[in-house]
Amino acid sequence: MIPSLSEATIRHHTIAQSFERGQGYYRAGSVHSLIQRGDRLLARVEGSEATDYQINVYFDQGGITRATCTCPYDYEGWCKHIVAVLLTCLNQPDRIEHRPALATLLASLNREQLETIVQNIANEQPEWMDAVEVQIALLTQSKTQKSQKAPRRTTVDPKPIERQVKRIINRYVEQWNDEPALDEIREIIQKADKFLEQGDGNNALIILGAIVRAYVQDWMNLDGSSGESGAFFEELDDALTEAILSAELTTSEFQQWQKELKNWQKEVVDYGVDSFEMSLTALQQGWEYPPLQEVLQGNITELGAWEDEAPDFADDLAWIRLKILERQGRHQEYLYLAEAEGQTDRYLQMLTKLGRSQEAIALAEQEMSTAGEAWTLAKTLRQQGELKSALNIAMQGLSLGGSNHYGLAVWASELAEGIDLEIAFQTRLKAFQLQPSLPDYLKLKELAGHRWDSLQPELLDTLRQSSSSLHAKAKAAIFLEEGLIEDAIATVTQLSSYESDIIHPVMDAAIAHRPDWVIENARPRAESIINAAQAQYYHHALNWLRRVRAAYLQLGQQEEWHRHRTALMQTHTRKHKLVAMLQQRDLT
Structure with missing residues (x-):
C-alpha cells in the first residue's frame, strides 16, 4: 500500500477537471494490472488510444514522491489516468498484486544467470541494447574519462x-x-x-x-x-x-x-x-578564464569567478557551468564554484548526492537563508532515503525568508504523514493559512482528529473575514463543501464575470435554495455580453441564461422565463446568431 494516500492528497495534486474524469475512469473499471514492486507501483489504464496508458507511481515512507503517465497530458498536476489508479489503490487495495522488487529478484542470482537474462532480453528486444550500452558506459567510465571532452x-x-x-x-x-x-x-x-x-x-x-x-x-x-x-x-x-x-x-x-x-x-x-x-x-x-581557474582549484575570493564586479547574468552562467561540471563528474570543482558564486542550495545538494549528508545538514543550519534553499536540500535528502533529516530541514525552511513557503509546507506535511502525524497536521495548517484550498481543508479534517470540532469554526470564520480576491475560489469551494450556500453566495456576488469558473458552481448549488439570487445575478451578466454585440462571446451569455432558466423553473415561473427569452429575441432580432442560439432546446 502507498503510505498516507487519501482522496484529499489526490485532489491536492490535480485540477478539478482531471479529478472528476479520473473518478469516471475508476468507476468504469478502466484500471488494469496494478502491480507493486517495493516502492514502485506499475499500472495500466484503458484510455482513448488503442494501447493502454502506462502509469508509474513512486513512493517512500512519507508517501508519493513522483507519478508519471505515458499520456500526452501536459497541464497542471496529475492526469486523469494517475487519478484513476490512485483511487483504485485507495478504495480497492486488494486489487494490488504484490511482487518482489527488482533488487530482491536479482539478489540471489550469480553472474552467469544475470548474463543469461540480459542476453535473452536483448535477443527478444534488440533496441534494448542501446540502453544497455549507455549503462555500461556510465558504469565503466572513469573520472578522468568523464573530464575529457567528447x-x-x-x-x-x-x-x-x-x-x-x-x-x-x-x-x-x-x-x-x-x-x-x-x-x-x-x-x-x-x-x-x-x-x-x-x-x-x-x-x-x-x-x-x-x-x-x-x-x-x-x-x-x-x-x-x-x-x-x-x-x-x-x-x-x-x-x-x-x-x-x-x-x-x-x-x-x-x-x-x-x-x-x-x-x-x-x-x-x-x-x-x-x-x-x-x-x-x-x-x-x-574554461581558461584566470579567475575561474583559480576558483576551480579552490582559491576563492570575494569576487568569486570574476575579475571585476559580476554581471547581472552571473548566477545563470554559474548554474550552466555547474550543470556541465556535474555531467563530467568534476564534483570537487562543482563544490568550489558553487561556494564561490553563492549557490548555497546547489552546494548543499551536491554534498548530499556525494553521501556527505551530515556535512550538508550541519552547514545548512548556518548558511541557509531562504525557504527555497531548504526545500532543494530537503528533496535531495529524501531522494537519498534520509526522510527524517529531510523533514527537519523542511521545518527549518518554513521559518526562513524568501518564497515557496506554501509549497514547502504542503511537501513537508505529506512527508510527515509517514513519520510524525502532529508535524503533518501543523504544517498542513500552516499551508492552509498561507493559501486556503479545498484539498488542504479536507486534509486538515483528516489529520485533525478530535480537534476538528473546534478547528472547523475557526477556519470558516477566517475565510469569512478574508477580503482577498485571491482566496475567492477556495472560499466558495469550501463553503459549498460544507453546505453554506449563503456564505458561498456572499463570496461570489461581486466577482467579475471573468471568474465564471468560481461563480457557476455556486449558482448551480444555489438554484434549489436561492433561485431569486441566481436570477438577479445571472441576468445582468448575460445581458451585458449580449448588449456588447460580440458574437464570439454569445456562448458565455447562454451559460448564464441556462442558470436563469433553471432558477425560474425552480420557482415554478416557467411563463416568466418564456417572457424574458421572447423579449431578448425581439430586442436583438437582428443578431441572427444569438436568436438561433436562444432557440436551442435547453433554453425553450
Whole structure:
C-alpha cells in the first residue's frame, strides 16, 4: 500500500477537471494490472488510444514522491489516468498484486544467470541494447574519462534545421499566437540537449546556431498576443551558453561564433531585445578564464569567478557551468564554484548526492537563508532515503525568508504523514493559512482528529473575514463543501464575470435554495455580453441564461422565463446568431 494516500492528497495534486474524469475512469473499471514492486507501483489504464496508458507511481515512507503517465497530458498536476489508479489503490487495495522488487529478484542470482537474462532480453528486444550500452558506459567510465571532452562526431547539417524553423514561423504568422510556434522550436532545442547529454557540445552548438540564425531573421513575423517572442531570446542565450561551454572549438570556429553572436546582437537590439551577452561572455572566457581557474582549484575570493564586479547574468552562467561540471563528474570543482558564486542550495545538494549528508545538514543550519534553499536540500535528502533529516530541514525552511513557503509546507506535511502525524497536521495548517484550498481543508479534517470540532469554526470564520480576491475560489469551494450556500453566495456576488469558473458552481448549488439570487445575478451578466454585440462571446451569455432558466423553473415561473427569452429575441432580432442560439432546446 502507498503510505498516507487519501482522496484529499489526490485532489491536492490535480485540477478539478482531471479529478472528476479520473473518478469516471475508476468507476468504469478502466484500471488494469496494478502491480507493486517495493516502492514502485506499475499500472495500466484503458484510455482513448488503442494501447493502454502506462502509469508509474513512486513512493517512500512519507508517501508519493513522483507519478508519471505515458499520456500526452501536459497541464497542471496529475492526469486523469494517475487519478484513476490512485483511487483504485485507495478504495480497492486488494486489487494490488504484490511482487518482489527488482533488487530482491536479482539478489540471489550469480553472474552467469544475470548474463543469461540480459542476453535473452536483448535477443527478444534488440533496441534494448542501446540502453544497455549507455549503462555500461556510465558504469565503466572513469573520472578522468568523464573530464575529457567528447570526440568530434559526424557533423550535423544545419540547413534542414534552419528551413524547419522558418516553416514553423511562417505557419503561425497569421494566427496572432506565438506560443505554439515557440513550443515547436523548443522541441528542436531538445535535440541539441540530447547531444549535450552525450557530451557532444559541437553538434549541439550547430543545431542551436541553425535555430537562432533562422529565428533572428523572421521572429518579428510572430506578432503574437503573448509577447513571448522577444523573451524567447533568453532561452536561446541559455542554450547557446551551455553548448559553447561543452564544445571544443578550433580558432577559426571560435572566431566564426564570435562574429555570429555579435551580428545577432546587432539584429535584435533595435527591437529592445538585450540578448547573447551571456553566450558571448562564455565564448570569450571558456574554461581558461584566470579567475575561474583559480576558483576551480579552490582559491576563492570575494569576487568569486570574476575579475571585476559580476554581471547581472552571473548566477545563470554559474548554474550552466555547474550543470556541465556535474555531467563530467568534476564534483570537487562543482563544490568550489558553487561556494564561490553563492549557490548555497546547489552546494548543499551536491554534498548530499556525494553521501556527505551530515556535512550538508550541519552547514545548512548556518548558511541557509531562504525557504527555497531548504526545500532543494530537503528533496535531495529524501531522494537519498534520509526522510527524517529531510523533514527537519523542511521545518527549518518554513521559518526562513524568501518564497515557496506554501509549497514547502504542503511537501513537508505529506512527508510527515509517514513519520510524525502532529508535524503533518501543523504544517498542513500552516499551508492552509498561507493559501486556503479545498484539498488542504479536507486534509486538515483528516489529520485533525478530535480537534476538528473546534478547528472547523475557526477556519470558516477566517475565510469569512478574508477580503482577498485571491482566496475567492477556495472560499466558495469550501463553503459549498460544507453546505453554506449563503456564505458561498456572499463570496461570489461581486466577482467579475471573468471568474465564471468560481461563480457557476455556486449558482448551480444555489438554484434549489436561492433561485431569486441566481436570477438577479445571472441576468445582468448575460445581458451585458449580449448588449456588447460580440458574437464570439454569445456562448458565455447562454451559460448564464441556462442558470436563469433553471432558477425560474425552480420557482415554478416557467411563463416568466418564456417572457424574458421572447423579449431578448425581439430586442436583438437582428443578431441572427444569438436568436438561433436562444432557440436551442435547453433554453425553450
